[in-house]
Amino acid sequence: MSALVFAIPSKGRLQEQTLEMLARSGLAIAQDGGVRLYGARIPNLPEAEVRLMASAEIVTALRDGEIHAGVTGADVLSEADPEHTRIALIKPLGFGHADLVVCAPMSWLDCTTMADLAAVCADFHLRHHRRLRVATKYIALAHQFFDAHGLDDYRLIESAGATEGAPANGAAEVIVDITTTGQTLKDNFLRPLEDGLILKSEANLAVSRGADWDDAALSCFARLIAALEEKNAPNPAFDAFIKGVTA
């Protein structure tokens, strides 16, 4: 049995960049099963079992303690566990950058800040006899952010896909979504609010607090971290995590 179960994205740009990073750190993955690998190993870290999983599955598995560690976006990790009680983010990896932002229709010339949005929410409720709807896949993060800005007169609508289309097709008035270049937002006549940045996300190495962290798992993960950190620089987040599990 492997000492440590470590998950990486099973497809896309995030997978490519994760593999590149591991290779750069001397942790290249053995390519013995063809392109689409779902279980793999790292010859230089033989005690680790590498699982290739969809991003959403990595998040769930980390939250439930089914795997020790994984690589995926801080946005989905934080959405699943906003207070970071079950998943600890150990190291931002410098790729997979995206911003989670609150966006209003460009046609709302009167709405460029969160304070404007609060006033528009109240006005909208009064005029339309219903609350303004905010479409998002990031229900927990959106709620936390709106709460911190004193907004409560709105409704969150969970969007399954293509959130940016919601204001145009009448499913919602405002959205909270991920953007990288801003082009998709522009194409849909949406504009981020000036103070509407919820999270600057990037790929992160994260660990599950609930996984079985025995000595073998800890020492294997310590070697993984040491390889990833430039010149074996200390990682304070990892040290804090170790303290937590060994306390």
Place this chain on the structure above:
Amino acid sequence: MTHAHGISETLAARGAVAIDPPVLQPAHLYFELAGEDLRKRAFLVPEADGSDLCLRPDMTIPVCREALVRNEWLTDKPFALAYEGQVFRRRTDATSGAAEFMQAGAEWFFPRAAAAELEPQIIAAAIDSARAEDADPDLKLGDVGVFRALVQAADLPASWDEKLIRAFARPGGAAAVLEEMANPAPAKVPALAYELVGEPLERAEEKVADALRAQNIPLTGGRSYAEIAARLQAQAAHAKGPKPDPHCVNVIAGALSIEDEPEQALAGIFKLALQDMRTPGLDAALDAATDRWQALRRLARPPKQTRFSLSLGRGLAYYDGFVFELEAPKLGTRAALGGGGRYDGLIHALARREKNGRNVSSWGAAGFALRTKRIADASEP
């Protein structure tokens, strides 16, 4: 499960009809009516069609939904519905208490003309219900109606009044807005807003439409040109207009900080307002609060301690009149035994939404809920 017989008998004796509303309620209705804040506390249950139900996080909305399909509305007489049942709230931290607990209480529905007579009876019914279970709680009174009348009497410049009233239900919300009023941040207003000042709305609406067409921006997001134009005008008025009068800001802050026996508290608020904020609306609201307290003293033996505080809002945005809470200080962090208040706006909004909804605009609604386990724990040995 032990039933709170004392409570149900007290409420039955006052003519409340016992009902048993469903545990599962449409989640969207709760979020629409009670606000997104409920989301972190509600247990959601997915339906096959992709919508969500929730385990009822309170009894008020389920009881109101049952009330709306009854025939009592066809008379012009008040009616009351009583209940006892479990409510479910997700624990947000270690101190939040049980995730499921029993509530017992009643909701009254009445033509507004009957309000003055009924309101003290409702508070008395809550006190007597607790006493029927051998508890003798302290009473906290508040009145969202007085707060709103005070804000209106302050005659604050454009949109500050709405902002303050909106912030009231949030813990610390009113204090934050008052602080902002005393030191307003420079407003950032689009240049177009200033061009709309003084224009009739139709003209302002055209200018907004022209500005958007010039940039090839379609109108999306469910608001009309007129709505956007009206708010731009309000923004410009807010930025150019006078700052809130510091004296009025102080009076409101002072009134919110008063916590005293009801006569003293209400007299204190009146004295503060006397300086130059007295309006017929405020006088009427303060009189109603005073009369309610005096009637309550005739209807029920006064609790050991009764305090009035204008800042009592119960953390729920739907209360729009009197509010009250029963407390047993000896229970420490579990001292809150329950409470209630008046919520005309909620029943009107619910009636608009339910398919079988009735026109209830000339009716009011009020009620209370008590936590039966805490009441039992608070009972005198």
